[in-house]
Amino acid sequence: MTRTVVFDRTGTPDVLQLADEPLTDPGPGEVRVCIEAAGINRLDSMMRSGAFPRPFRLPHARIGCEGTGVVDAVGAEVDSVSVGDAVIITAVPDMDVRGTYADHTVVPAERVVPRPDGLDPVAAAALWVSYSTAYGALVEKAGMRPGDTVLITAASSSVGLAAIQIANQLGAIPLAVTRHTDKKAALLAAGAAHVIVSDEEAIPDAARAHTGGVGVDIIIDSVMGPGLAELATAARPGGTLLTVGWLDPRPASMPQNAPLTIYRYMSFEHVLDPAVVRRIAAFLGAGLRSGALQPTVAKVFPLDQVVAAHEELERGGQIGKIVLTTAGHDGR
Structure with missing residues (x-):
């Protein structure tokens, strides 16, 4: 089993709940990522509150459109990623199904890029989106x-x-x-x-x-x-x-x-385009190595405090990204 944040109806942060879900194996062309940290974005709060710009499934919707972790399983026909690789998830357009507020998620292999060397999980979760x-x-x-x-x-x-x-x-x-x-x-x-x-x-x-x-x-x-x-x-x-x-x-x-x-x-428009993703990854990698780019983290919450994390987002006033971490991965 794996912990996953889900919600059955839209509304205030307290609609979010932590559930135990069966661990899903990746299919052909997919990888399973053991999530270490996930960034919280305004798009997430829009989905949770019911202001999301497109339809999504309810009940039992997942949530979270970015995250980082370690690949712990690969499906057939995957040769670009290996078990043990530290990765950043680049796009989760179907986050109601593959959301990153979880201990694990399964995504297409082309939706992950290597996590830059030396970047801890919390900073990595604040980077991509x-x-x-x-x-x-x-x-x-x-x-x-x-x-x-x-x-x-x-x-x-x-x-x-x-x-x-x-x-x-x-x-x-x-x-x-x-x-x-x-x-x-x-x-x-x-x-x-x-x-x-x-x-x-x-x-x-x-x-x-x-x-x-x-x-x-x-x-x-x-x-x-x-x-x-x-x-x-x-x-x-x-x-x-x-x-x-x-x-x-x-x-x-x-x-x-x-x-x-x-x-x-x-x-x-760009994070679903492999050519642009390669340019983004190269640009961000260069900026991180030079020190020009330094992700700013406002506050870190454990996964089981997801409601408090969304309440913090709703209050506003923070400088930088709010990040969720899974057990044992505070990144600091």
Whole structure:
């Protein structure tokens, strides 16, 4: 038997429950991963609460779209991965069936990549979704270049912090946006060239002030909502707006300033593409080796405290990723 977090109905964090499940063997082309740690993402809370953007099975849905661990079984026709390999799971589009909040999960072999040497399980669990999202949006989609000025909303989130580090790794200039003055020092320490506190100053005005009146080259936004149109005016003519999240559930306003390239970015566009996954893994590996990329962990909970972990996410205010660990794998 193996422990698995499941839920039978959508709602508040207390719908999540830990159940003992039969241990499933991998089929052809699949591997079974003994999970050491799993990152908690907003997409998870959307599924749990009923705000998920597509249908999923109930009752007895699993949950969790990223994780890391050690391969403990391989199915037929698998020659790219071996038992004992430490891996990161790159994509779980069917997390209601293969969710990573568990001691074990079975995934297609092409959905895992080697865990970088020296990266402990907790840090690895905080790496893939955040950094692949920021990399995919900024590099693959927007073509970010050295010298570009990048405006990053919700900058203290795991995606925001990843975007700051990736911008610095490529020689771009990250401008971080936060609502809270008390996060300013942490964001500067994380590598932001400047921090805009949105409760104290208008974001477009501050962005133009820091770009000589021109506007930023790229905006990466995790908030959306009614303020999106005003936020877009922080971009220079011909700039790019990337929306990568929806922290504000209200309808988004449509930007009217032109010319402006707008992308609604979903990471599955790239993490299901083996060629892009190879580029992401190579980029992240290089950044980790150089020290340019350092996953930020806000708090760690054991698997049996998953309800408390989701409650922590719902409260907000954390800087970085909340991580779940299985028994004996605190990573520290």
